[in-house]
Amino acid sequence: xxxxxxxxxxxxxxxxxxxxxxxxxxxxxxxxxxxxxxxxxxxxxxxxxxxxxxxxxxxxxxxxxxxxxxxxxxxxxxxxxxxxxxxxxxxxxxxxxxxxxxxxxxxxxxxxxxxxxxxxxxxxxxxxxxxxxxxxxxxxxxxxxxxxxxxxxxxxxxxxxxxxxxxxxxxxxxxxxxxxxxxxxxxxxxxxxxxxxxxxxxxxxxxxxxxxxxxxxxxxxxxxxxxxxxxxxxxxxxxxxxxxxxxxxxxxxxxxxxxxxxxxxxxxxxxxxxxxxxxxxxxxxxxxxxxxxxxxxxxxxxxxxxxxxxxxxxxxxxxxxxxxxxxxxxxxxxxxxxxxxxxxxxxxxxxxxxxxxxxxxxxxxxxxxxxxxxxxxxxxxxxxxxxxxxxxxxxxxxxxxxx
Amino acid sequence: xxxxxxxxxxxxxxxxxxxxxxxxxxxxxxxxxxxxxxxxxxxxxxxxxxxxxxxxxxxxxxxxxxxxxxxxxxxxxxxxxxxxxxxxxxxxxxxxxxxxxxxxxxxxxxxxxxxxxxxxxxxxxxxxxxxxxxxxxxxxxxxxxxxxxxxxxxxxxxxxxxxxxxxxxxxxxxxxxxxxxxxxxxxxxxxxxxxxxxxxxxxxxxxxxxxxxxxxxxxxxxxxxxxxxxxxxxxxxxxxxxxxxxxxxxxxxxxxxxxx
Numbered sequence: 001x002x003x004x005x006x007x008x009x010x011x012x013x014x015x016x017x018x019x020x021x022x023x024x025x026x027x028x029x030x031x032x033x034x035x036x037x038x039x040x041x042x043x044x045x046x047x048x049x050x051x052x053x054x055x056x057x058x059x060x061x062x063x064x065x066x067x068x069x070x071x072x073x074x075x076x077x078x079x080x081x082x083x084x085x086x087x088x089x090x091x092x093x094x095x096x097x098x099x100x101x102x103x104x105x106x107x108x109x110x111x112x113x114x115x116x117x118x119x120x121x122x123x124x125x126x127x128x129x130x131x132x133x134x135x136x137x138x139x140x141x142x143x144x145x146x147x148x149x150x151x152x153x154x155x156x157x158x159x160x161x162x163x164x165x166x167x168x169x170x171x172x173x174x175x176x177x178x179x180x181x182x183x184x185x186x187x188x189x190x191x192x193x194x195x196x197x198x199x200x201x202x203x204x205x206x207x208x209x210x211x212x213x214x215x216x217x218x219x220x221x222x223x224x225x226x227x228x229x230x231x232x233x234x235x236x237x238x239x240x241x242x243x244x245x246x247x248x249x250x251x252x253x254x255x256x257x258x259x260x261x262x263x264x265x266x267x268x269x270x271x272x273x274x275x276x277x278x279x280x281x282x283x284x285x286x287x288x289x290x291x292x293x294x295x296x297x298x299x300x301x302x303x304x305x306x307x308x309x310x311x312x313x314x315x316x317x318x319x320x321x322x323x324x325x326x327x328x329x330x331x332x333x334x335x336x337x338x339x340x341x342x343x344x345x346x347x348x349x350x351x352x353x354x355x356x357x358x359x360x361x362x363x364x365x366x367x368x369x370x371x372x373x374x375x376x377x378x379x380x381x382x383x384x385x386x387x388x389x390x391x392x393x394x395x396x397x398x399x400x401x402x403x
Numbered sequence: 404x405x406x407x408x409x410x411x412x413x414x415x416x417x418x419x420x421x422x423x424x425x426x427x428x429x430x431x432x433x434x435x436x437x438x439x440x441x442x443x444x445x446x447x448x449x450x451x452x453x454x455x456x457x458x459x460x461x462x463x464x465x466x467x468x469x470x471x472x473x474x475x476x477x478x479x480x481x482x483x484x485x486x487x488x489x490x491x492x493x494x495x496x497x498x499x500x501x502x503x504x505x506x507x508x509x510x511x512x513x514x515x516x517x518x519x520x521x522x523x524x525x526x527x528x529x530x531x532x533x534x535x536x537x538x539x540x541x542x543x544x545x546x547x548x549x550x551x552x553x554x555x556x557x558x559x560x561x562x563x564x565x566x567x568x569x570x571x572x573x574x575x576x577x578x579x580x581x582x583x584x585x586x587x588x589x590x591x592x593x594x595x596x597x598x599x600x601x602x603x604x605x606x607x608x609x610x611x612x613x614x615x616x617x618x619x620x621x622x623x624x625x626x627x628x629x630x631x632x633x634x635x636x637x638x639x640x641x642x643x644x645x646x647x648x649x650x651x652x653x654x655x656x657x658x659x660x661x662x663x
Contacts, residue, residue: 001513004501011500309496312457313510313556314485316478322513395449395458396414398492 001319005326008299009334015295020335022291023381026284027339027374028346031362033277034369035347037270038361044266047202048259052135052237054244055262056230059255064091064229065121071225073251074129077232080250082243084235085132090124090213091228092220095188098171120167122187123208124216127151133233138162138210141198148181148196155195156212161185162196164206185209188219232256285377288335292381296328300389307389308397317390324386325379332378336371343370405431405454405564405596410463412449412619423449424460425619431598433468433563436590437612439600446619447600448568454598455488455566456480468563485510489557489595491586493569495549497541497556503528503548504537507555520559527555531585547578551585558589565590567599571606579606 009016056077057067074088095101097120123138130136131152139150142162150162168179184191192211200206217224234243240258247256300307307320315323340362347360354360412424423446431437439447453460456472465472467487475483497506507524508516528537531551541549550570557565570586571579583606590597599606607613615622 004512007500305494305496306498308457309490309492309498310509311481312455312484312488312490314481314560315510315513316481319513393458395452398452398457398496 001323002326005323006330008323008327009330012299015299016331016334019291019295019331020338022295023288023332023335023374023377024339024342026281026288026377027336027370028342029284030281030373031339031343031366031370032346032360033281034274034366035343035360035362037274037277038363038366039359040273041266041270042359042361043202043204045263047200047204048263048266050137050141050200050202050205051259052233052240053133054232054234054240054247054256054258056232056247056251056254056256057228059253061255064089065093067091067228068223068226069228069230069254071227073254074126074227074230076251077230077247080243080246082234082236082239082246083232085129085134085233087129087133087136087231087233088126088213088227089229089231090122090216090220090222090226092122092216092222094120094122094209095219098186119207120170121208122216122219123210124213124220124222125151125210126213127153127156130231133231135233136231137200137205138198138208141200141205142196145201146196146198148194150196150198151210151212157214158212159190159192159215160195160211161187161192162198162210163194164208165197165199166203166206167209168194168197190219285373289377289381292328292331292378293384295331296324296382296385297388299327300324300385303389304392304397307392308394308399311392311394311397320390321386324389325382328382328386329375329379332375332381333371335378336374339374340367340370404433404466404468405429405598406464406466407450407454408464408466410450410453410460410465412446412453412458412460423619424453427463427616427619427621429614429621431596431612431614433596434590434594435596435612436587436608436610437596437598437614438604438607439598439614439616440602440604440607441616441622443602445616447616450616451566451568451598451600454564455490456483486560487563489560489562489565491550491553491557491565491567491570493572495541495546495553495573497549497552499541502538502540503533503544503552506541506552507559509556510560524555524559527559528552531555545578546574547581550574550578550582554582554585554589558593558595561593562595564596564598567597569600569602571601571603576605579603 055064056069056073057064058069061067071088074086077083077086130139142148142150146165148162151160163179163185165178171185172178173183179185179194181194181197183194185194186192187209211219213227216222222228232243232247234240241260244256244258244261248254310320310323343362344367347362351360407427407429410424410427411422413420413422415421427446427450439450441447449458452458453465453472454467456475459473463473467483470479470483472480472483497503498509501509504521504524505512507528508520511517511520525534525537528534528551531554533548533551533555536544536548541552544552554570557567565586567586571582574582586597586599589595601607
């Protein structure tokens with residue numbers, strides 16, 4: 001019966017193609033939106049996987065860039081049980097670089113306004129404290145994929161910086177070549193020497209310019225007795241969640257975020273985003289289902305005689321129901337495959353033009369979801385026409401169809 | 404044996420109700436070649452479809468080989484149509500996207516086709532002269548060839564009863580002759596009861612049973628119309644609707660009940 005149903009679809013190629021388009025476009029929409037969601041998950045997941053410790057910031061701020069904490073908090077944290085290392089940091093969005101402020105950088109960028117969201121950020125590090133860390137992200141990234149050296153005690157108070165390869169490319173020299181070791185980079189009208197270039201592979205991290213904490217205070221006009229955040233390492237890597245709880249309990253008003261917690265929060269946030277996306281695309285899916293119903297209704301109305309003849313040959317109502325539903329399910333399957341292929345092509349093309357570190361991702365599970373969704377839509381859309389065809393009295397079907 | 408007892412059938416046509424059959428009574432012995440004749444709209448096809456359990460009468464009883472089609476469940480009706488009745492239509496009604504062979508096998512499609520069934524279908528198509536047309540689709544066949552496929556489809560299940568609705572209505576007379584030869588040959592071979600609705604009395608032979616319907620009732624040979632009987636065992640009408648206006652001879656198998 002499956003072959004018969006398949007052939008019935010091919011018998012009316014134009015209608016089948018039109019129905020396919022009608023259903024594959026919503027599926028393409030679903031795939032497109034979820035590929036963005038997947039891209040964000042991958043980006044954040046990739047970033048978080050490189051960070052092990054606990055980030056302590058002020059409560060109710062989204063990131064270290066907006067946080068201020070007293071310097072004395074670092075000593076308080078050192079005294080807590082389970083703490084191995086404490087590294088204070090100062091964070092801030094880089095003021096003008098090479099004479100270009102944040103807005104200008106966004107407007108003048110060839111990548112358009114999207115680059116406003118991947119602006120360079122300054123991370124001022126307490127070098128001595130950071131050298132004591134086992135899980136510092138940037139030194140490891142420099143060692144693995146970068147060049148030059150990371151900051152050492154001799155860089156304290158000096159205008160030496162470590163930048164990412166991305167920043168080196170985004171702020172080329174006068175000849176248009178990427179910045180290299182030993183080159184200068186003007187930040188807030190002051191020249192800084194590049195001593196190291198790192199590459200984490202995460203575009204959320206590859207926007208950071210690392211410098212000494214005092215130098216950063218000077219660039220960002222940060223108060224002497226303040227810091228933005230503190231990176232804390234636990235003695236036992238398996239105890240980060242417990243350590244976060246201990247820090248928050250001992251220091252009201254601070255937020256100690258373990259990467260597990262960040263991952264969980266982000267996962268929950270993306271879950272909500274996915275629900276929102278699903279609600280949005282549901283409208284398109286409903287339109288797709290209505291299209292299938294319309295197509296199958298036309299198809300079954302034209303085939304009353306055929307159904308009557310099948311009934312005269314002993315086909316039951318269930319057989320007719322199965323036949324028509326199979327046809328619409330096949331239609332859904334085809335539309336799902338077409339939608340997925342279009343989504344693969346579309347995201348590949350889009351990834352060539354998207355900046356900001358988001359890489360649209362269509363993974364096998366998303367492909368499976370797209371095809372399954374399409375088959376379900378096709379099946380649902382075919383149920384009413386199938387029921388209508390199956391309910392025909394054979395004699396009436398032949399009589400109506402003959403006229 | 405087929406026994407039709409005081410069968411009424413009405414159906415809705417737009418806003419009004421039409422009484423297609425008004426108390427039909429008849430009996431057709433097993434293995435006979437029977438014709439239902441009468442003017443257009445007299446209820447011939449309605450009666451034929453009721454014999455095939457394609458619809459239920461509004462009133463009355465239809466017994467085929469002892470099975471009451473009126474009280475039969477939907478599932479049993481499906482089984483009856485699948486295994487005991489074959490249909491042949493005026494417009495052939497083959498499935499356009501199936502080959503000749505697949506059309507013959509249509510009754511078996513939902514449950515899967517066995518090698519035996521396929522072999523039998525091929526054999527039947529050979530018998531009707533279509534051995535070189537097995538893989539042809541309906542649009543590649545002439546009208547006569549399509550009807551031969553339809554005949555093969557009707558008899559592939561070795562049915563108790565074959566019902567044909569104007570089987571030569573869309574064919575020229577020469578092809579019509581061929582179709583009737585095949586039908587008679589099949590009927591003789593399989594000892595199947597054949598009931599044919601037709602306007603064309605050329606194909607009726609003296610040995611055939613003839614049931615003339617007029618205005619939803621069985622007409623007497625002299626043109627009188629029998630009223631419907633409420634009894635399945637009412638007095639028999641000795642005559643029947645003769646194929647050429649002559650009286651029916653006793654023992655031809657059709658019994659007409661006198662109307663009330």
